[in-house]
Amino acid sequence: MSHVEPTAVGADQVGEGAVVPHGDGVGGSGGDVATAEAQVAVAVSTSGDERRGDYGDDAENEEEEAATVQGSKEGTEELLRKVVYSEEAAYKLYCDYGHRMGFSIRKGKQSYFTGTKRIRTKDYFCSKEGLKEGEKLTDTNFNDPHTRTNCRAMVRFRVNDQGEWKVIRLVSDHNHNLARPEERHLLRSARSLIAGRSSSVEVMLYEGYQVQPQLPAGSTSATNNVENPKQDLLLGYGATAKTLTVGTGDVQSLVSHLKSRANEDGMFYWDVQLDRGGRMTNFFWRDGRSRTDYDCFGDVVVFDSTYRLSKQNLIFAPFVGVNHHWQTTMYGCALLADESTSSFVWLFKSFLESMGNRHPQSIFTNLDQVVSKAVEEVFPSACHRIAHWHIQKNAQSRLGALNVSKPFNKMFTKCIQGCDSETEFEEAWAQMLCEFKLQDNKWLKKLYKLKQKWCSALNKCTFDGGIEYEPQCDNMSNIFNNVSDKLTSLCAIAVAVDKQTEDWREKELDEDARCLQKPPACIIKHSDILNHAAKVYTHRIYKLFETDFLDGCGATKFKELPCQDNNTYQFEMTMQGRGSRVCTVHFNMPTMRLSCSCSKFETMGLLCPHALKALSIKNICKIPESCILKRWTKDAKKWVFNPKQYESSYQECMNDEAAYCNYVMRYAYDLVTKSQGQEALRKVLWETLESGEKELEGYLENVTQHAPSYAT
Numbered sequence: 001m002s003h004v005e006p007t008a009v010g011a012d013q014v015g016e017g018a019v020v021p022h023g024d025g026v027g028g029s030g031g032d033v034a035t036a037e038a039q040v041a042v043a044v045s046t047s048g049d050e051r052r053g054d055y056g057d058d059a060e061n062e063e064e065e066a067a068t069v070q071g072s073k074e075g076t077e078e079l080l081r082k083v084v085y086s087e088e089a090a091y092k093l094y095c096d097y098g099h100r101m102g103f104s105i106r107k108g109k110q111s112y113f114t115g116t117k118r119i120r121t122k123d124y125f126c127s128k129e130g131l132k133e134g135e136k137l138t139d140t141n142f143n144d145p146h147t148r149t150n151c152r153a154m155v156r157f158r159v160n161d162q163g164e165w166k167v168i169r170l171v172s173d174h175n176h177n178l179a180r181p182e183e184r185h186l187l188r189s190a191r192s193l194i195a196g197r198s199s200s201v202e203v204m205l206y207e208g209y210q211v212q213p214q215l216p217a218g219s220t221s222a223t224n225n226v227e228n229p230k231q232d233l234l235l236g237y238g239a240t241a242k243t244l245t246v247g248t249g250d251v252q253s254l255v256s257h258l259k260s261r262a263n264e265d266g267m268f269y270w271d272v273q274l275d276r277g278g279r280m281t282n283f284f285w286r287d288g289r290s291r292t293d294y295d296c297f298g299d300v301v302v303f304d305s306t307y308r309l310s311k312q313n314l315i316f317a318p319f320v321g322v323n324h325h326w327q328t329t330m331y332g333c334a335l336l337a338d339e340s341t342s343s344f345v346w347l348f349k350s351f352l353e354s355m356g357n358r359h360p361q362s363i364f365t366n367l368d369q370v371v372s373k374a375v376e377e378v379f380p381s382a383c384h385r386i387a388h389w390h391i392q393k394n395a396q397s398r399l400g401a402l403n404v405s406k407p408f409n410k411m412f413t414k415c416i417q418g419c420d421s422e423t424e425f426e427e428a429w430a431q432m433l434c435e436f437k438l439q440d441n442k443w444l445k446k447l448y449k450l451k452q453k454w455c456s457a458l459n460k461c462t463f464d465g466g467i468e469y470e471p472q473c474d475n476m477s478n479i480f481n482n483v484s485d486k487l488t489s490l491c492a493i494a495v496a497v498d499k500q501t502e503d504w505r506e507k508e509l510d511e512d513a514r515c516l517q518k519p520p521a522c523i524i525k526h527s528d529i530l531n532h533a534a535k536v537y538t539h540r541i542y543k544l545f546e547t548d549f550l551d552g553c554g555a556t557k558f559k560e561l562p563c564q565d566n567n568t569y570q571f572e573m574t575m576q577g578r579g580s581r582v583c584t585v586h587f588n589m590p591t592m593r594l595s596c597s598c599s600k601f602e603t604m605g606l607l608c609p610h611a612l613k614a615l616s617i618k619n620i621c622k623i624p625e626s627c628i629l630k631r632w633t634k635d636a637k638k639w640v641f642n643p644k645q646y647e648s649s650y651q652e653c654m655n656d657e658a659a660y661c662n663y664v665m666r667y668a669y670d671l672v673t674k675s676q677g678q679e680a681l682r683k684v685l686w687e688t689l690e691s692g693e694k695e696l697e698g699y700l701e702n703v704t705q706h707a708p709s710y711a712t
C-alpha cells in the first residue's frame, strides 16, 4: 500500500483529484489482494509521462488526443470511437465489447474533478484482474471465469467539461483464454445487465404504487375464525372462506404488478379467485420461465402452505421443484385468504391449468389434512407425499423434550426414511413406540395412519427425484424467509419472490457454465463407465453416480443365482458395513434391462450400487440408454419443445390446430429465452424466423396461383 500513496498524493498535488476505490464492483468477491493489485496497476499507469497524458491540464489538447491502445486493435473500433454521456453507458459500452470478445467486466477506480463529486476518469477491468487471496493458479483453473489471473486488460474513460465520456486508454490483450461464442451469454456481467434491467423495471413499478392504508386485520368474523391458532394441523377442517382483508389499494397494486409482468412476458400466467360478492380472495401466478422449467422437471412438485403473513393475514404458498443440478427451481406461488378445501382445490386446478394440465408424478406437501384432500381431488394420479422436513418440524412441537433425545431422533428418522421394506418399517415403528413408551401418543397414532404418505419404504415405485435426500432439503421449509412479515404490501411480496427466483436462476446458470466448461474430475481416470457418466450427467448428479459406483464396485459382495431364462442374470448383493441387507438385481443382457429390489432407479432415476456392480461383473462399460434419465443430464433443457423428438406429440400437433399452436408457442418462447442474452444469438433466431416467413409466403403465393378459379 505504501508504494501506492506517493503517486496518489502526486496526482492530488497536480490538482486532478485522488484516485479512490469504488465500492460496487460487479462480480463481488474482490479480495483484499485483488484490490491492492488494482491500485498498483493504477499507480503504475498514472505515473510519469503517461499520467500527464491521462490527467492533462489543457482541455483543448485533450479533445484531439487519440486513446493509447496497448495490444491488438481488433474489434475495438466502436469502443474507441463512441462517445457516451454517463457512467452506466460507459460501463455498458465496455461490457458489450467484453461480451463480443468473450470476457467479463469488473468496475474499477475513479477519480473526480477537484473538489467535486463529478467523475473525471473511470476504469473498468477484465473480471480476471488481480489475484484472489489464497487461490492457487493451476492449469485447470486458469481459464475458469471465476479465477483471478492478474489479467491486465482494462479501459479508462475520461470525462471532459462537456460531460462526454471517451476512452483514453485501452489494454486489449488478456493473459487467459476468452470465452467461446457459445459460452458468452453465460458471462457474469452479460447476465447482470439483463437482470439489472428487469429488476429496475420492477422497482419502478413498485415505487410507483400508492399503497392504501389497510383495514385493521381481523375486522370480520371470518377472519377471526382463521386467526385462532389451530389446535391440530392434522384436523385442519373448519376454516371458512373469507375475502382478502387487506386494503383494496394493496390488492390493486398486486394486480397492476401482475398485469405488467404479463405484458413483459408473453407466457406469464396469473389467476385470481373471486368470492360470491365478486371480491378477490386468492391469487396464483407464475412466469414463463417457470412453465419451461416445469416442462423439463415437472415430475416432482413441492408445495408448502405453512408460510403466514400475519400483517395481511394471508397464506403464502409456493410451488417449487428440482432442476437437473438438484437445485431448487420455481414453479409458481399463491396468496390465499384461507385454508379451506375449496381454496386449495381452486389453487391446484389453476396451477395445473397454467402448466398445460400435465400432472406431476409426486407432490410433496406439508402435514395438513385439508391440503391432502385437495391433492387427492385434483392430482388423483400423483403420489402424494408429506415431506419429512415438515414431519420433523411438527414433531418438535408435538413431542417436546422427547424430540431432543438423540436415540429417539435416530429411530424416528429411521422409520421415516431409513427402512428398506414394509416389514422393517413396522418393526422399527413398534420398537420405537415400545422403547419410548409412546403407545398412547395421539399425534404419532395419527401420523401412523398416514404412513403411506411419508414412509420411504412404502414409496418405492414412484419417481420423487430423491428430493428428501438432497442435503439442503431441510431448509426447504424456510426457503422463502425473505417473504416475511417485514414486507408491507402484497406487491413487495411478489417482488421478493421474483428476487428469490432470480437468485435461483442465477445459480442454475453458474452450474450450467461449470458443466459446459469441462467434465467433472473422475476419481478413476480410465473408467469407461465413469467417463460416460461424466459426459452425460451434470456435475452434481455425476458425483452421486460416482459415489454409488464406488460403493457398488468397491464395497459390495455378490452371489450369482441360477436363472431360468438364459439371457437373464440374477445376483444377490450384500454391501459391506450394512449388515445382512440383501438386494436382488436382475439383468437381461440383450435388452439391457436392469432392476434392483432397492428401487433406487424407480425413485431417483439413477442406477444403484447393486445394479452398477452387476454391470461391472458383466463387463458392461456404458450406462444402458434406458437407464439415463434425461432430466439429470446436461441436455435436460435441450430439445424439450421440438415435437419431432416424440412421434406421438408430433402427430398430435399435425392433427390438432390447438395442440399445434400451444406447442409451437412454447417452442418459440424457449428459443427466445435462450437467445435473448446475447446479440449474436438474437441475430441467429431473427434470421431463422425471417427465412421461415419467406418460405411460408412463397408457399402461400404458389398455392394461390395454382388454385382453381371460381370467378365467373
Ligand SMILES: [Zn+2]
Residues within 6 Å of the ligand: 103, 126, 127, 128, 129, 151, 152, 153, 173, 174, 175, 176
Ligand atoms: Zn482478461
Ligand SMILES: [Zn+2]
Residues within 6 Å of the ligand: 583, 596, 597, 598, 599, 600, 608, 609, 610, 611
Ligand atoms: Zn439396488
